[in-house]
Amino acid sequence: MRFIWLLAIVGLNLFAATAVQVGDKYKDSGKCNACHSHIVKQWENSWHAKSHYGNDEYFQKTIDYVARKDNRKSLNTIKIECATCHNPRIAVTSTSAEYEAIAALNLDKDSAATKALQSDTIAEGINCVVCHNIDQIHDELPASKRGINRVTWMKSGTMIGPYPDAKSPYHQVQQRPFMDSNPNQLCFVCHANDTSEEGHRFIDMQSEFKSNGKACVDCHMGPQKGGVASTLPIDNGKARKRLIREHGFVGAHTxxxxxxxxxxxxxxxxxxxxxxxxxxxxxxxxxxxxxxxxxxxxxxxxxxxxxxxxxxxxxxxxxxxxxxxxxxxxxxxxxxxxxxxxxxxxxxxxxxxxxxxxxxxxxxxxxxxxxxxxxxxxxxxxxxxxxxxxxxxxxx
Ligand code: HEC
Ligand code: HEC
Ligand code: HEC
Ligand code: HEC
Ligand code: HEC
Structure with missing residues (x-):
């Protein structure tokens, strides 16, 4: 028994964010347009799509302000910390003391960190392959591990969705409960708590959550309704009818x-x-x-x-x-x-x-x-x- 506990603890400590490269075929929403254009359009107007240094003035100026006040860390290191939830498909998930030394001398132009931050894979913020390419959500981890540190990615090219019987000529599909019966688990990967550079917890949405029988998706993606998941004619020459939701993630900015x-x-x-x-x-x-x-x-x-x-x-x-x-x-x-x-x-x-x-x-x-x-x-x-x-x- 003690041995199993020990294994579990070792397992927890060994779990660290692992970046998995998103193949070129899937890396941005433009690649999904041919068959999911209605979903792409809704998502483009959402603030998930704006979650990037270049696309949300408030986010950008907060990062700049933190970097100015916190002289232990470079701007790129702060950007990578924030990417944990704001750009979780980033290829570099942490930086070292050596990196800070190089960055302080402006010698980091060719570093992996700089390249990862400039990559167009992350420019779309929280895009399709953030939510639909997650294999597992690790709720056994401490509450402070969020975003990229709480998930294991699926291999590139397998889309996770709500249907047990979907088939697509463009990508593999698999179903998971967090896309269907337990969708709050997906939202809580990031919308749970957040902590300042000084370790002060300033938001605690998950522990304060008091269910009224509705899930996040019921209010922020709207009720399920009849429509199509893909416009490709796969059902006797027609698009297949499905129960779907809107991808607007409408919230405080609307x-x-x-x-x-x-x-x-x-x-x-x-x-x-x-x-x-x-x-x-x-x-x-x-x-x-x-x-x-x-x-x-x-x-x-x-x-x-x-x-x-x-x-x-x-x-x-x-x-x-x-x-x-x-x-x-x-x-x-x-x-x-x-x-x-x-x-x-x-x-x-x-x-x-x-x-x-x-x-x-x-x-x-x-x-x-x-x-x-x-x-x-x-x-x-x-x-x-x-x-x-x-x-x-x-x-x-
Ligand atoms: C644990 C996940 C997580 C991390 C890490 C994180 N954020 Fe966020 N951030 C969120 C979530 C979720 C929201 C949406 C909150 C809401 O609207 O209630 C958000 C919203 C914001 C907003 C408001 C944006 C707007 O348009 O109103 C700013 C600014 C922001 N974050 C800055 C940062 C900065 C700077 C960092 C890094 C120092 C950071 N965040 C790290 C999860 C995170
Ligand atoms: C923040 C997470 C998130 C993002 C980002 C996201 N989705 Fe979804 N998607 C979901 C959830 C949750 C569902 C399941 C909705 C339900 O309960 O039926 C879903 C459902 C779907 C479905 C099944 C049909 C439907 O509408 O229910 C398709 C297809 C899909 N998404 C494609 C996409 C594409 C393409 C993008 C990018 C343009 C995208 N999604 C972005 C969370 C996300
Ligand atoms: C060539 C057409 C095509 C392209 C391009 C395409 N898909 Fe699909 N996708 C489909 C079809 C067809 C289905 C199955 C629809 C159904 O069964 O109702 C599907 C289903 C899905 C589902 C639901 C899977 C499930 O098991 O519930 C998701 C999620 C999804 N696609 C995401 C994406 C994303 C993200 C992209 C872009 C990276 C993309 N798709 C590109 C055709 C396509
Ligand atoms: C990978 C992390 C992540 C996941 C998973 C995630 N979100 Fe978000 N969400 C964010 C961040 C970061 C923001 C703030 C973006 C910004 O304003 O720049 C945000 C913003 C929002 C907003 C506020 C929009 C507005 O206009 O104020 C809503 C609503 C929302 N998310 C709902 C959801 C729902 C519902 C789910 C689950 C299906 C979900 N999110 C999953 C990170 C995430
Ligand atoms: C019964 C409906 C309902 C449910 C369920 C619900 N919300 Fe909300 N939420 C609202 C309303 C109403 C607002 C205020 C108006 C707005 O921002 O949409 C809001 C606001 C928000 C905001 C922006 C708040 C701010 O001040 O920045 C975020 C982020 C959010 N919700 C995320 C979530 C997440 C994540 C879940 C699930 C854990 C969830 N919501 C469940 C109704 C709901």
Whole structure:
């Protein structure tokens, strides 16, 4: 018995991320277009497709900021760390002290790390061969091992999917439960927890998850519906009918998704206006990812005229090891966490206006709060756009 335990422990320690080369025939979504063009189109608009240094301003500037503040590590080393979840088909999964020494002298142009980061295999972020080329997910590993460190890749050319009876002339197929009966297991490979350079855990989606009977894919890929998985005529000259889902992975960047994402109630309580936010979803909202913000804005009126505006910003703040405001990836501490827990509620109070006979309340969401937008000098208007969750009018 003890021997088996020992074997298990040795096994765990020996497991390290192994990159498996994706063959040229499968390496980008363009290679799937001929037969899965509807899926490619949906995925292209998703933020999984933008998960790359060159395609997401917020991601890029966060990496640059970490590299500037953390003088022990080079920019490329930080990029490789983040690739664990953001670009998991990268060919190099860690760097050594020797590499850092060479990088510090700018002599790393021909290194394997530099080449891996420049490869077009990873330029598509989380693409088809990230999710559909996984052989095993190692949930026996510690919770901190995520992304590339939690999976074993299938050999190139075998696509993992939901159907037990699929056949394709272009690639091999195999079925796995994480594509079908247990899809949360796939999403939790990356959407589970994340830790700063200082070891501070700033997001904990998996342990906070409280099932309401729905899976991630039910809400973020939509319900299963009739359609085709492939447009190739394989069924008596026609495309085969299948139950499928959308590949949009719509989420926080899509305004429409925020409508009624939280339930909002308001009531007068003495000299204060109380706003109750309840969250029917199975994870906290905001999910906890660093900078996200909920805004409550109240406009008081008297006889139809506006007499006062009040606003409340609900967001998390982070402190660096020097005790200064910083971004989540460099934090040693979260000073405030306002997320509404899964299937929970929180009450927030705003001052009333004397003489008001009515109030209109707008609750909205922003991807990045003022503090972090300024620290990183984010330019794209999407980061500060207010996405409306709910509007409410109340007679006082
Ligand atoms: C453990 C997996 C994992 C690692 C490692 C990781 N991330 Fe992420 N990251 C995620 C997930 C999952 C999301 C989406 C979170 C959400 O929206 O709730 C995300 C989102 C982000 C976002 C927000 C992007 C946007 O468009 O709003 C930024 C910025 C970011 N990560 C930066 C980084 C940086 C910089 C690193 C490396 C220092 C890093 N991440 C490492 C999993 C990871
Ligand atoms: C983030 C992970 C992820 C990515 C990226 C992804 N898929 Fe999927 N895909 C899934 C999941 C999960 C299912 C199973 C959906 C279900 O429950 O039926 C699926 C299902 C499919 C199916 C079966 C038909 C269907 O729609 O259910 C095909 C074919 C497919 N994906 C192709 C692709 C292609 C091509 C790409 C790239 C353009 C891609 N996928 C990107 C997760 C992913
Ligand atoms: C020449 C056409 C063709 C090309 C190109 C192609 N596939 Fe397919 N694929 C198919 C057919 C046909 C099926 C089976 C459809 C069915 O049974 O309903 C299939 C099925 C799948 C499935 C589901 C497998 C299962 O067992 O559930 C996945 C996932 C998939 N393909 C991914 C991809 C990816 C990723 C690419 C690009 C790298 C790609 N395919 C390129 C024709 C193609
Ligand atoms: C390989 C790691 C990985 C896997 C597996 C993964 N994701 Fe993601 N996901 C990410 C990262 C990283 C981001 C942030 C990308 C960015 O904003 O640049 C993200 C973003 C998202 C978003 C936010 C989109 C938005 O607009 O804010 C949703 C929703 C999402 N993923 C759902 C899923 C679902 C559902 C699954 C399982 C079927 C899944 N993801 C599997 C890494 C992953
Ligand atoms: C019952 C529906 C539902 C289920 C199930 C669900 N979500 Fe969500 N999720 C939402 C809603 C609603 C939002 C807020 C609007 C939006 O971002 O789509 C959200 C937001 C998100 C975001 C962006 C949050 C932010 O503030 O950055 C991510 C990432 C995400 N979900 C991932 C997941 C993952 C991974 C799972 C499974 C472990 C999951 N969701 C299960 C409904 C759901």
């Amino acid at each position: 305004e429409g998704m925020w409508q009624n994402a939280l339930k909002v109630d308001a009531r007068k309580s003495g000299a204060m206006l109380e706003v109750v936010l309840s969250n029917p979803q199975p994870h906290a909202l905001p999910s906890g990812f660093g900078s996200r913000e909920i805004l409550i804005e109240a406009q008081y009126t008297s006889g139809g005229k506006v007499i006062k505006n009040e606003a409340l910003s609900l967001t998390s703040h982070y402190l660096s090891k020097r005790g200064k405001p910083t971004i989540p990836h460099l934090a040693v501490k979260t000073t405030q966490n306002i997320s509404i827990p899964a299937q929970g509620a929180k009450v927030f109070s705003l001052p009333m206006a004397s003489g008001a006979d009515g109030v209109s309340i707008v609750v909205s969401y922003r991807l990045v709060n003022d503090e972090i937008r300024e620290l990183l000098e984010l330019k794209d208007p999407i980061w500060s756009k207010k996405m409306v969750i709910k509007k409410l009018n109340l007679k006082l």
